[in-house]
Amino acid sequence: MVSLFNPHTTQNTLTALFKPEGAPEWWLTCVYAPQLDHEKVEFLEELVEIRDLHVGPWAVVGDFNLLAAASEKSNDAVNRRMIARFRSSLNRLELKELYLSGRRFTWSNERENATKEKIDHVFNTNAWEDLHPFRFEAFWPRAEGFMDTVSMAWNSVPSVGNPFVVLDNKLRATAKKLQGWSDRWIGNVKLQIAMAMELIYRLDSASDHRLLTVAAFLLRKTLKRKLLGLCSLERGIARQRSRILHLREGDASTEFFYRHVRQRQRKNMITSLKKDEQLITGHDQIAEEVDDYYGQLLGTTKERGAALRLEDLGLPRHDLSHLELPFTEEELEKVVKLLPPDKAPGPDGFTNRLYACCWSIIKLDLLRALDAFYRGDTRGACRQ
Structure with missing residues (x-):
């Protein structure tokens, strides 16, 4: 269920706050841009003013009557100055476009030798994209083109520099390429x-x-x-x-x-809480009450006045030096192949199936990161 709040309009837009049940809220602006060039310039300034008044995740959708690139028209009769102005506004607003699946153009003049354009767009901010995280689908490795897509994306990032940052950048590039490949060739x-x-x-x-x-x-x-x-x-x-x-x-x-x-x-979703006979339903209010409750329940840590001296207990000793040896490729491959394929070891959306299926592509960069970890060089390991 989605609730709609604070809808308001301008000459060319309708903006409202979307509050999905059990999920963070975000702003949506629907647009129908004007036809004349001087009105389009005013429309782009209007978008900037709208953004200044609405903080948080934001998506902008609709008929912009503008081209974001010359390739979005079926002939060469394009207004490059207006394209540059549009791109400049998108950069200023920090908007990125969602991929259009299955279509190249969205408008035609319906003539025999038709002129076609892509003037309908969906743009979003990084914060909005973070609300819809990447998900690695289990069936992807069986689809044609999967391995080529992973290889192209993985190798598009040079393996130079901090190995943790390199690994993070390679995973991000792979996620982006796989999502585009899936939308383009598999779709809905x-x-x-x-x-x-x-x-x-x-x-x-x-x-x-x-x-x-x-x-x-x-x-x-x-x-x-x-x-x-x-x-x-x-x-x-x-x-x-x-x-x-x-x-x-x-x-x-x-x-x-x-x-x-x-x-x-x-x-997995708490829809309401009752405190002192008062029903709390807002997502932020519920989170605040849960934090306060467990803060009071668990309290704060205190310094210990005593500690155990394990050396005095007379426990048997074992030679565990083999546990401190550097990681080997064979050891790592064995662990990767034994992991449950549909479990995700981290929050990036990749399951273990990727590491098992694409081991030949990713193993060298993974080994570089583990070697740095073994040597105690963890700079960049906790990158956001």
């Missing part, structure tokens, strides 16, 4: 399933009254094969997000996994 699985089923239905209906052409028959056969793969992907995605990992793929229906996802979301 549910939408593709619906489209495939609709086409199959129409072809089946046509076959009730006449013989299908060879091309139509082959298309129907291909669609059915693709549909089976898409349904398998959908079930795998639902299984991963439900976190029911003890069932083999195919042991339960997709709806079973979705029910578990919804149940887990309800269990």
Whole structure:
């Protein structure tokens, strides 16, 4: 459930505060930009004023009537000065564009030799992007182009400098490339399933009254094969997000996994608290009350007046020098292959499946970071 607060308008925009249930709030501005160049300049200044009045995560969507690059028009008749002004405004507002999946242009003049443009855009700030973190999907390694995408992204960052910073930058670059690759070549699985089923239905209906052409028959056969793969992907995605990992793929229906996802979301979310007969429902207010409660419950640490001297207990001694040897590639590979594939060792969204599948690509940079850790050089290891 999403609540809408403080909606207000200007000549070309509508802005409101979105408060999703159990999630941080963010600002949304919907735009319909003017046609004339001098009005477009005023519109861009209007966006700057809107941003100055709204602090926090922000997304801007709609018909901008502006090109962000010359490639967003089907011919060379572009206003490069206006493009430069638009790009300058985007940089000033610290906005980045979300990738448009499946389309190159969003507008056409509908003539025989049509002029096409991409004038509809979705922009967001880094803070808004942080609210929608990267998620590594379990089915990606089985998709065509996965290994090439990882290799290209990983090797796009030079392995020079602080090994922890290098590793962090490589993971960030890989996440960005994989997300774009997934949006471009895999897209919305549910939408593709619906489209495939609709086409199959129409072809089946046509076959009730006449013989299908060879091309139509082959298309129907291909669609059915693709549909089976898409349904398998959908079930795998639902299984991963439900976190029911003890069932083999195919042991339960997709709806079973979705029910578990919804149940887990309800269990993991505190929607209200009661304190002194007062009901508290706001996300920030609940967090503040929880902090205060456990602060009073646990108290603060005090200095200890005594300590144990383990040397005086007469415990047996063992030679553990082998535990202090440098990490080896064979040792690290063995550990990586034994890790549960769909568990994430950190908050970056990558599961252990990436490290196991792409070991040949990432191993050298991982070893460099572990070697620095072994030598006690942890500068950059706690980078945000």
